[in-house]
Amino acid sequence: MTGSSKAQPKPAHQTEALAVRTGADIPGRPAAPAEIADPGNLMARRDRVRVRPYGDTWDDGAVQISFTLPVAAGPAGQEAARQLVAKMGFDDVKVVAQQDLGGGFAMFVVYGKTEETVDLSLIEVPRPRFDVLEFDRLNEYVRDRIGRKLVVVGACTGTDAHTIGLDAIMNIKGYAGHHGLESYPEIEAHNLGSQVANEALVARAMDLEADALLVSQVVTEKDIHIPNLTQLVEMLEAEGYRDEIVLICGGPRISHELAVELGFDAGFGPGTLPPEVASFIAQEVVRRGLA
Amino acid sequence: MSLQIEVDQKQVQRARQAAGRITREIQDYIDRHTTDTIERTVARFFGIDGTDGEGVPLPNIVVDNIHRSGQLGRGAALLIGRAMAYHDLDAQEVAEAVSRGAVDLGKVPARFEDEGREIAAKLAAEATATATARRREREAWLKRCPSGPPPLLYVIVATGNIYEDVIQAQSAARQGADIVAVIRTTGQSLLDYVPYGVVGGGFGGTYATQEHFRIMRRALDEVSAETGRYIRLVNYCSGLCMPEIAAMGALERLDMMLNDAMYGVLFRDINMRRTFVDQFLSRVVNAYAGVIINTGEDNYMTTSDPVQHGHTVLASQFINEAFAGRAGLQPWQIGLGHVFCMDPALPDGLLYDLAQAALTRAVFPDCTLKYMPQTRYKTGDIFASYAIDVLHNLTSVTTGQNITLLGMLTEAIHTPYLQDRYLAVANARYVLRAAGHLGSELVVRPDGRIAARARQVLDGAVAMLDQVDKAGLIAALEQGLFAGIRRRRDAGKGGEGVVERRPDYFNPILDRMLAENRVAVNGGDPE
Numbered sequence: 001m002t003g004s005s006k007a008q009p010k011p012a013h014q015t016e017a018l019a020v021r022t023g024a025d026i027p028g029r030p031a032a033p034a035e036i037a038d039p040g041n042l043m044a045r046r047d048r049v050r051v052r053p054y055g056d057t058w059d060d061g062a063v064q065i066s067f068t069l070p071v072a073a074g075p076a077g078q079e080a081a082r083q084l085v086a087k088m089g090f091d092d093v094k095v096v097a098q099q100d101l102g103g104g105f106a107m108f109v110v111y112g113k114t115e116e117t118v119d120l121s122l123i124e125v126p127r128p129r130f131d132v133l134e135f136d137r138l139n140e141y142v143r144d145r146i147g148r149k150l151v152v153v154g155a156c157t158g159t160d161a162h163t164i165g166l167d168a169i170m171n172i173k174g175y176a177g178h179h180g181l182e183s184y185p186e187i188e189a190h191n192l193g194s195q196v197a198n199e200a201l202v203a204r205a206m207d208l209e210a211d212a213l214l215v216s217q218v219v220t221e222k223d224i225h226i227p228n229l230t231q232l233v234e235m236l237e238a239e240g241y242r243d244e245i246v247l248i249c250g251g252p253r254i255s256h257e258l259a260v261e262l263g264f265d266a267g268f269g270p271g272t273l274p275p276e277v278a279s280f281i282a283q284e285v286v287r288r289g290l291a
Numbered sequence: 292m293s294l295q296i297e298v299d300q301k302q303v304q305r306a307r308q309a310a311g312r313i314t315r316e317i318q319d320y321i322d323r324h325t326t327d328t329i330e331r332t333v334a335r336f337f338g339i340d341g342t343d344g345e346g347v348p349l350p351n352i353v354v355d356n357i358h359r360s361g362q363l364g365r366g367a368a369l370l371i372g373r374a375m376a377y378h379d380l381d382a383q384e385v386a387e388a389v390s391r392g393a394v395d396l397g398k399v400p401a402r403f404e405d406e407g408r409e410i411a412a413k414l415a416a417e418a419t420a421t422a423t424a425r426r427r428e429r430e431a432w433l434k435r436c437p438s439g440p441p442p443l444l445y446v447i448v449a450t451g452n453i454y455e456d457v458i459q460a461q462s463a464a465r466q467g468a469d470i471v472a473v474i475r476t477t478g479q480s481l482l483d484y485v486p487y488g489v490v491g492g493g494f495g496g497t498y499a500t501q502e503h504f505r506i507m508r509r510a511l512d513e514v515s516a517e518t519g520r521y522i523r524l525v526n527y528c529s530g531l532c533m534p535e536i537a538a539m540g541a542l543e544r545l546d547m548m549l550n551d552a553m554y555g556v557l558f559r560d561i562n563m564r565r566t567f568v569d570q571f572l573s574r575v576v577n578a579y580a581g582v583i584i585n586t587g588e589d590n591y592m593t594t595s596d597p598v599q600h601g602h603t604v605l606a607s608q609f610i611n612e613a614f615a616g617r618a619g620l621q622p623w624q625i626g627l628g629h630v631f632c633m634d635p636a637l638p639d640g641l642l643y644d645l646a647q648a649a650l651t652r653a654v655f656p657d658c659t660l661k662y663m664p665q666t667r668y669k670t671g672d673i674f675a676s677y678a679i680d681v682l683h684n685l686t687s688v689t690t691g692q693n694i695t696l697l698g699m700l701t702e703a704i705h706t707p708y709l710q711d712r713y714l715a716v717a718n719a720r721y722v723l724r725a726a727g728h729l730g731s732e733l734v735v736r737p738d739g740r741i742a743a744r745a746r747q748v749l750d751g752a753v754a755m756l757d758q759v760d761k762a763g764l765i766a767a768l769e770q771g772l773f774a775g776i777r778r779r780r781d782a783g784k785g786g787e788g789v790v791e792r793r794p795d796y797f798n799p800i801l802d803r804m805l806a807e808n809r810v811a812v813n814g815g816d817p818e
Binding site (some may be wrong): 163 | 477710
C-alpha cells in the first residue's frame with residue numbers, strides 16, 4: 001500500500017457519515033476506503049451552531065489538560081487524575097504522562113474528549129466601533145474634522161512598571177511596523193512612563209488639556225488592575241473631567257467588555273496597533289463633539 | 292571552556308577606565324552624604340527591631356526622630372550610643388522609649404558623646420561578628436554540600452504567601468534548582484520602610500521581611516541537607532531600603548541579592564542621589580557578608596530595542612562593576628545580569644544572543660554572570676515559550692554563564708505554578724546534558740556574523756561610556772542614555788531622605804566593613 005499512515009481508516013465511532021471523497025481522483029493512488037471523511041469537504045460544510053474542538057478526526061472534541069495534584073506519582077495518582085478529568089465531563093480520558101515533582105506532588109498530562117459544543121451564532125464580543133485609518137488618512141482626518149492637534153497622555157499606573165504595551169502604542173518606534181502616536185504630526189503624545197500614581201496622571205492630563213488618556217496595565221495578578229482602574233475613573237469624575245476626555249485602557253488581560261464595565265470608553269488587548277488606538281481617539285472626539 | 296570570542300582588549304580597557312572616572316565623580320558625592328535608610332541600617336545592626344503599636348518599624352521611629360532633630364548628618368550610631376549612655380538602656384530599649392515619646396535622641400547632653408561612640412563601636416563590632424559568623428556558616432555548607440557544575444539553575448517563587456513560597460521553593464530545589472529567589476510584592480521597592488514579621492497579601496510576589504528570610508532560609512537548609520546541594524537564597528536589595536535589606540540578608544544568610552547601582556533610578560523612579568548613596572552601603576554590606584550581587588541590566592531590554600541598544604547593557608555592566616569594586620565586592624561577588632532577548636521573528640536572532648553572551652563572558656572573565664531568559668516576546672503561548680527557553684538554555688551553557696535564570700513557559704500569564712518550575716528545570720537539565728561541551732568544540736569565525744555583532748556591541752559601549760564620561764553620569768541619566776528613560780536629578784522618590792554628612796559623621800558599621808572589605812581583596816571565594 002502506497003498511501004501514508006494518514007490514510008488508515010479511523011475506528012468507526014470516530015468517523016462521521018458526511019460526504020466523502022474517495023481519493024480516486026488523485027493520480028497514482030489507490031482508492032481509499034469509502035468511509036473516510038475528507039477534511040477539506042468537512043471544512044466547507046462546517047457547523048457554526050455546534051462547534052467543538054478538533055484534534056485529528058473531525059469533531060472529535062479532543063482537549064489536552066495539564067495540572068499538578070498534591071499526590072505522589074504512581075498508579076493511585078494516575079487514577080486520581082483520570083477520575084478528576086472524567087468528573088470535569090470529559091470522555092475517553094487518557095493520562096498520557098505523569099511526573100513526580102517531589103514532596104508529594106505530581107504533574108499530569110491528560111487527554112479527554114468533550115461532547116460539549118458552542119453556538120457561534122449566539123456569540124457577541126463587544127468591540128469598540130471605529131474605522132481604522134492609516135497614518136496619512138488619520139492625520140488628514142484630524143486636520144479636517146478637529147482642526148488642531150490631539151493631545152494624548154499615556155501612562156502605566158499604580159505600581160506597574162511594565163511599559164512594553166504603552167511604548168508599543170506611544171513610542172515613535174511603535175509595534176509590528178506601525179509607528180506609535182508620537183510619530184503622528186497631528187497628535188501631541190505624552191508618555192509619562194511607569195508607576196504613575198492616578199493623582200499625578202489626572203493632574204498632568206488636566207494640565208495638558210488632554211483629549212485622551214491611555215492607561216496600560218500589564219501586572220494583573222490577583223486582579224490588582226481592577227481597583228486601580230476604578231480609582232482613576234472615580235478621580236476623573238470627582239474632578240468633573242471624565243466627560244471631557246476619551247478614556248482608554250490596554251494590556252494583555254484587558255478586554256473591551258471589561259474596560260466598558262469599569263467606566264472606560266474602550267479597552268484594547270494584545271496585538272492592538274497604534275493606528276487603531278489613534279483612529280478610535282480621533283473618531284470618538286468627533287462623535288462626542290469634544291473638539 | 293566556553294565559546295571563545297576575540298575582543299579588542301584596548302577597547303575593554305578604555306571602557307573600564309571610563310567607568311572608573313564616571314563612578315569616581317559619584318563616589319565623591321556618596322562619601323559626603325547619608326540617607327534615612329542608611330541610618331536605619333545602622334539601627335538594625337545595633338539590634339533595633341520590631342514595630343510600635345501602629346506597626347511602624349522601630350528603626351524608622353528612631354531615624355525619623357534623629358532626622359527631625361537635624362542631627363542625622365552626624366550618624367545614628369552616635370545618637371543611639373549617646374542615648375544608651377545617658378539613659379543606661381540597650382539599643383532596643385532606647386528605640387522603644389523613643390516610640391513612647393519618653394526619649395528624644397536629639398536632646399542628650401554632649402558630654403555623653405565620647406562614651407556613646409565607644410558603645411556604638413562595640414555594637415558595630417558585635418554586629419559585624421554576627422555577619423561574619425553567617426558567612427562562615429555558608430562556607431561550611433558549601434564544603435559539605437557543594438554546588439554542581441555551572442550554570443547554576445535559578446528559579447523564582449512569588450505566591451504572595453511565605454508559607455506557600457516554601458512549598459514551591461522546596462519542590463523546585465528537590466527537582467534540581469540551585470538558587471531560589473523570593474520575588475517581592477509589586478511596589479515594595481517604593482516603601483520607605485521594611486515591613487515586619489509574617490505578612491501576607493503580596494501580589495506578584497511576597498513582602499521581604501526578616502522573618503520571611505528566616506523561614507525560607509530554614510526551609511532551603513532542609514533541602515540542602517537532604518539533597519547534598521547547598522540551595523542559595525536570593526532577595527532584593529533595591530528600592531528605597533537597599534542597605535536595610537542587605538543588613539537583613541547578612542544576618543539571615545541570604546546568598547545573593549538583586550542589587551543594581553541604577554535600577555531604582557531608571558525603573559522605579561527613585562531619586563538618583565538617594566539610589567547612589569544607598570547602593571554604596573548596601574554593597575559594602577553585601578561584600579562583607581560574602582553575598583553575590585545580581586545587577587539588573589536585563590531590564591534595559593524590556594524598554595529599549597535589543598538590537599539597537601545591546602551596547603547599553605554592556606556599558607551599564609562596566610559602571611556596575613566599577614561601583615561594586617568601590618564598595619569592596621570581589622569579582623566573584625559581582626553577578627552581572629544580561630538577557631536572551633531577541634525577537635523570535637528576527638532572522639539570526641540566536642546569533643545576536645550568542646554574540647552578546649560570549650562577549651560578556653570574555654569582557655568579565657572573573658565575574659559571576661547571570662543570564663536572564665526571554666520575557667519580552669512571550670505572550671501566553673506556552674508551547675512557543677518552552678521552545679524559546681531551549682535556546683536560552685543552549686546559549687547559556689555554550690557561552691559559560693555561571694547562573695541561568697530559568698524561563699517559565701507560563702511567562703506573561705501568571706507567577707509560576709509548581710509544574711512550570713519543574714518543566715523549566717527539566718528543560719535546562721536536558722540542554723546542559725546534551726550540549727555541555729558544545730561551546731568548547733566550536734570556533735567563532737573572526738569574519739562572521741557573531742564576531743561582527745560582538746565588535747559592534749563593544750564599540751557601541753565604549754562610545755557610550757565616552758559620552759557618559761564627558762557629560763557626567765547624572766546628566767547622562769537626564770538625557771535618557773540608559774534604557775531610553777529620562778530622569779531628572781532632583782525628581783524621583785526618596786530625595787528628601789538624603790542628608791549631608793557633618794564633619795563628625797560616625798558610622799562604625801560602614802567603617803569596619805569597608806576596612807575589612809579592602810583587606811580581603813583576593814580572598815573569600817567559597818566556590
